[in-house]
Amino acid sequence: MDFSLVLNEIHDKLKNRNSEGKLAAYIPELAKVDPCKFGIHLLSTDGKEYCVGDYNEKFSIQSVSKVLSLSLVMSIIGEKVWDRIGVEPSGNPFNSIVQLEYEKGKPRNPFINAGALVLADILVTHLKDPKKEFLNYLRILSGNKNLQYNEKVAKSEKSVGYKNASLANMIKSYGNIENDVDVVLDFYFHQCSIEMTCAEMSKAFLPFATHGEAYHLPEPILTKSRVKRINAVMLSCGFYDESGEFAYKVGLPGKSGVGGGIVAVQPDQFSITVWSPKLNEKGNSVLGMKALELFTTKTGISIF
Amino acid sequence: MDFSLVLNEIHDKLKNRNSEGKLAAYIPELAKVDPCKFGIHLLSTDGKEYCVGDYNEKFSIQSVSKVLSLSLVMSIIGEKVWDRIGVEPSGNPFNSIVQLEYEKGKPRNPFINAGALVLADILVTHLKDPKKEFLNYLRILSGNKNLQYNEKVAKSEKSVGYKNASLANMIKSYGNIENDVDVVLDFYFHQCSIEMTCAEMSKAFLPFATHGEAYHLPEPILTKSRVKRINAVMLSCGFYDESGEFAYKVGLPGKSGVGGGIVAVQPDQFSITVWSPKLNEKGNSVLGMKALELFTTKTGISIF
Amino acid sequence: MDFSLVLNEIHDKLKNRNSEGKLAAYIPELAKVDPCKFGIHLLSTDGKEYCVGDYNEKFSIQSVSKVLSLSLVMSIIGEKVWDRIGVEPSGNPFNSIVQLEYEKGKPRNPFINAGALVLADILVTHLKDPKKEFLNYLRILSGNKNLQYNEKVAKSEKSVGYKNASLANMIKSYGNIENDVDVVLDFYFHQCSIEMTCAEMSKAFLPFATHGEAYHLPEPILTKSRVKRINAVMLSCGFYDESGEFAYKVGLPGKSGVGGGIVAVQPDQFSITVWSPKLNEKGNSVLGMKALELFTTKTGISIF
């Protein structure tokens, strides 16, 4: 299937409808991004690429990194991760601490901030040089050896990261963070600060469409069973309090970040990344959501 | 694919592991069911049937009926249903009233009791003889012209239905129920009391695997787009507070009821129904959950 | 102490500042009351009366009745009432169902609606002719043999009483209401519909200032110990989510109702009733709150 036409159509239709939404103003460094950026990149499982717009510019991956930290954690400790984190949708805004207290420090799922902090804690425990090794993992997945943390963004997030500090301390109070809170937060803020292009992100997520194989790598990154399971968690928990909406309208497993990126996969077919920095009130890219809804509507593609 | 072998294997393995779980004791009539019942029935999109155990005995469909009332509502008022009900997972036990109050009487999704009560209200408004027409709809879908309400069960539920009465009154207080609360509750208790066999349920749900077509009917029951969307809601909301767990372990859209029935679909392939009356603490059939997990693990089938 | 001067001063100062607040519009019958009404009546423990404005006009006592139903319940079953109702402030709006569900059907205190419904249930259980006997109790306390239920108001409340029906059904689902929900609600709506003047209300509450004695009755209505305890509950729970504010600014035990009445007592000195129908957003009379704050500020009177 040639996706060029449909991607161009969508890009044309949406590129000037950029009035809605706001930049992630609470992170000073992200508030400086050009709000008109808009790119789409699709990578099919047979290696073909389809792209349009600003698909080759770097953006802050933010919460999209949570899927990759989950896959790294699962490659290290496997299903044991679920002793410390649930797989249920949260039914509350993404940084809510209420549910965390109610459930005694066990985050509902790995894609709310609380869950990602526990993932970060696990990586800090198990990796010798956590920041270096995590970066290296993403360099391999994305095929870009020069991927970097954006120290400015990491610092910017730390300067306003009181909610995350509150979450981390709450989890620590229940014993579900093992390491020093500041070390875990530092790792987490760095993880979120990594920058990728749409093309790199589609490549990094292709294994979730290929049952674990990355076409540029000799070995599968993940087992077939883990891919299936992570996809299931993306589908039910990937978009904070809008996960049901995304499943309903788009019908693909995916993950968004407050940098404005959204990645989604269709098993056996492709991974697709959209980037547009203005967010709706739930913290998801306005154009990203629309573009993917149009894409599945026009192509009739969906896992359902 | 011949599913006979795998279904028999699963049935053999699980049939004697019936110690866990409890009957839905809060509904007096359901507490009388033989707890050892265990049946599986799979209907492929090309009309082949695979079955084992008590697949041909009637059980109370209970909350499974919510999917069918949603499909009937959507065939009447289409997407307008979402003005009155959300599509987000609830993140709370199935009869929780907290979220309802917090969100001003708009239920989070159609598969929690609050949402199903609003669906019931819509049907009461739009159908001339709601109970008769709903029963007729299920008779057509299931291919069984003798399907009946079980008046004993409906009465039994009513006699203990204070939580549902509390929910309905709360929704009414926000103006999101139009009809008399008692009329809506009466319809709802009847809807839940219908009895089907596994075979009938697989048939009734086949359109969710065939993009809307029922092989025994001349016309599609639903549009392709609505089937996709209802499947998405099943996947993220079909199992109360265990929806994420089911998506994670089974990976199919499905719906459970406190009668012990679970139905699931694999688009383009089949619908499958399992029935075993003993429930886990989340209100889902213990053996039903296990059987479907084994089934997708053994066959490698999943939408992900 | 001669309170005439200070009551007149307060009345003069406030009577034209009636712009703030709204009538209890959710009860149709109460929305018809003249919003300019404003009366104050103080009854000292030695029987002297001080009054100003519309102190001799009838108004709907509404939630003020909860104190009198508590005192009647305590005279029948004593401290056993606390097996079914708590004495802690609710920290939530007055008709919130959240806390009720969280605490398994045991209302936090007798002065939120949930608690008053349990009191009503207890009276329905223990009295032969509940409505007649309750009315008779209030007739004795108020010294007015002609006190009546206002059937129009009771009916009006019933017609919109879905939140109360939701609460009552929720409590019933936990087994903390024994009688038929409709019977309990009918009693409750009648109890709230009784009409008194400020003068009658001051008289009915005098026993809470005299350790139980009513100067117009031969026998104490309550023991000294129970008066102390009910006063304590009034102080911490008498004004819904504004109880702390009232204790802070006024410093007297008291109770308000959405009819616009507020009654307060100073032990060993007096009972005082203010009536003005416009309510603040917490459901308490705007002028009533201000008048009592001015009164204790000007006189230096407070239990603290």
Place this chain on the structure above:
Amino acid sequence: MDFSLVLNEIHDKLKNRNSEGKLAAYIPELAKVDPCKFGIHLLSTDGKEYCVGDYNEKFSIQSVSKVLSLSLVMSIIGEKVWDRIGVEPSGNPFNSIVQLEYEKGKPRNPFINAGALVLADILVTHLKDPKKEFLNYLRILSGNKNLQYNEKVAKSEKSVGYKNASLANMIKSYGNIENDVDVVLDFYFHQCSIEMTCAEMSKAFLPFATHGEAYHLPEPILTKSRVKRINAVMLSCGFYDESGEFAYKVGLPGKSGVGGGIVAVQPDQFSITVWSPKLNEKGNSVLGMKALELFTTKTGISIF
């Protein structure tokens, strides 16, 4: 009135009933205290002292310090404190973060931890040498120039103070803490670590029984109006989720701490302090609660 007899009676009756309750085990240093300690001290407004048991041994004042930090804050910024903290009971356990998030970082009252952290922040802002000046304030109030912070206890609390760190960061995220979170926490942990005897505490709280005057000081510590208001907050919020219970059973304004101390005042008559380290599940001294209930029952004293 000679209180010697009644205090001795109570002490005799309760001293061997020390089986219930637990030390505040979550603070390592407090878990080392001798659980059998039990002292009572009453100071009348005319300067007479009545005492029994371990009334002259030091204990950690913990949350009792919150009343004194409130009185110091009010002497500096007056009623402005209520722009940043409410006066309503919390209706939730003492370190709950739920309400805080729900109410956008404004603590419900000054006596839950969240509120006390905001008080600490205000003192850090307004005092040149906060720790020195606060200690000095308590030395003056208690009449003991040698009062000290217990650095071991402060350090011990810090080592497990993740819930407080979580609260402080949450408040900071809403902008209701101005200073560095670590500085505020350090002040707070020190404030709680101060040690007093029952005799010193009764002296420090006498101004709350004398409308502001300390008999050993030339000037009133507080205005009459502020004393009244702080007493009202103590009555409705002084015992966490057991405030209503204390008001109901004891009927005096008071404050407890997890060091096992409870202080209460009867306006115009006395201040009274009880110390016994074993706590009930709400975090209040078991014997302290019982002793004060017996005291008011036996003497008939109460503000109601």
